[in-house]
Amino acid sequence: MERFGFVGLPNAGKSSLYNALAGGGALAAPYAFATTDPNVGVAKVPDTRLERLAEMSESKKVVHAAVQFVDIGGLVEGASTGEGLGNRFLAHIREVDAIVFLLRAFPDTDVPGPDDPLECLRVLEIELALADLETLDAQITKKRKAARVDKALQAEVAALDEAHAVLAEGTPLYRADLSDDVREALRPWFLLTAKPVIALVNVGEDDLDRIEEITAPVRAELGERAEVIGMCVQLEAEAAQFTGTERVEMLEALGLGDGALERFIHSAYEILGLRTFLTTGEKESRAWTFRAGSTAPQAAGRIHTDFQRGFIRAEVIRWDELLEIGSWAKAREAGKMRLEGKEYVVQDGDVIEFRFNV
Template sequence: MGLICGIVGLPNVGKSTLFNALTQANAAIANYPFTTIDPNVGAVEVPDERLQALAKIIKPKKLTPATIKFLDIAGLVKNAHKGEGLGNQFLSHIREVDLIVEVVRLFEDSNVVHVSGSVDPVRDIEVISLELGYADMGYLTSQAEKKRKAGAEEKKDLAVIEKVRDAINAGKPLKKDDLSHAELELMLPHSILTLKPVVYVVNAGEEKIPQELSGYSPLVSLNSKLEMEIAELPEEERKEFRSEEGCGLARLAKTCYELLNLITFFTVKGEETRAWTITKGAKSPQAAGKVHSDMEKGFICAEVIHFSELIKLSSIHEAREKGLIRTEGRDYILQDGDVVQFRFNV
């Protein structure tokens, strides 16, 4: 399914409105908890001006942007780790995601009741953090007990399990940067919630972002209701409005993209010019596999020119004539902005 960003938050903070604006889907929205029971999933285009610039040179019939997937997960409530609200169902959904988009409410609206009775985004962040931490504590404690009784091979991750658990217990949850590569590899199968990268989204109206939120990063401020209204406009009006007002959705998509450690490469084969997503550090065969599994299996080479070079020319043909397209082998690491044609034989 690829990398997924999970939208989480307390009930009635605007999660489903944000999801609908992002994906132009139609997730249910209502002024009561748990409207979103089964998570909704949608693909979101990643804004990239380079794709439009390539289109002016290549003149394809079809332009396809890179996308990342978003999941709209049911609202979390205090004591979810004890089974309150949707409890374990919520937690199982969030374990499946690669990045957490944590939505907190700043807007005031007497028609939309806040589950805690008042608007306080810092408190809401703390509630969510505590619930995720409690869930991890319970899981890791259980795992540690099992590992102690197991054989030597199954105990190899016991030390790092206890390290992560003890940090949560001390109120200082670890992040990925706090662990070695070997420790991260051992923890990967456990899908620890507090180790997942987080983007904080402040859903605001006219309100200014309070100073107390300055310690939470990365943070994106937007108005999900306004973004939803813009998303429903005809395409030309939508583009014009967002170019004038700026787009919180674009900032959010780009922030998630960067935090997931993703880069974009382009293909210009046939009638389609397309942007593809791949993890930073990936090599040519892996990138070829993104386009088609046969390309990875039968990979021969990659013909590469960077966007910054191609944009100065009139066509791919001119790039070939000038000898600017280079041939790269299996060990070539894809760079953000590479324009690639893969040679393969199956």
């Protein structure tokens, strides 16, 4: 399962965000390094399409897609040289697929550190860039020597040199104008700043009506390089303790509207390059996660390797078209099912039934 990790200065709200997603379990305390080891949880990806299909099929079981998230201990200035949790912290970040920068934007005399989200962003980016620079410095000379003998390594060395030049200026790689080929060459190096980024600006309870104003400087700074979301994490965590109508009432009482948590989960899901296809029936309706660009056999393999190995064809229909017709049987009778082969690229929102033989 793909994972995204929360990265922020101490007490920026990472553990509260974890609790909002997981329904509790992480220690949220107003002192640095309350989290010394990463908390790992799973968040259900809300999907009204799935709920409506389950209702149509009168499914006995509904299974949502999910993503894994990691609450990592607070990063401090100097982490790249061993301050705070140092290398232990950085090792945890290397293991995730995407990063959520949690930027504090609320004053609190009990919580040390800056409350300017741009200053928080500056510290986080510099420390991660320095860590990446150190990684390249330790290996790039060896790679250059090896490339003199093995010409096949020259493209990788050129990519490393380009990345090194960017990092040496203090610029994280996700902000750099690197080609797709260069980014692909850098993938095996697991560089921290090459990961996709979401910037979550954590505002105070009294600033809910100023979220757009407070997040604007971060949006201007990052441009199209990262998704920027503003929310009051503490209030979202409180509302997450409730479900159904109780949660709706709680969100309204707190002045949160529909809440920002679901938008955040969807953003995290999509930034990882994940999409959803659906299956539905009386026994179960389920959302299945696949990588964007996957073919029908690859998507079938998400259900079971036998489905991929023995793939024959896929019966496919868009979720909204299926709902309009009213049932899988009626769609088949009306000739609305498309028969797709091995080359078909699965689309988000496809409802599929696979045919296979092993």
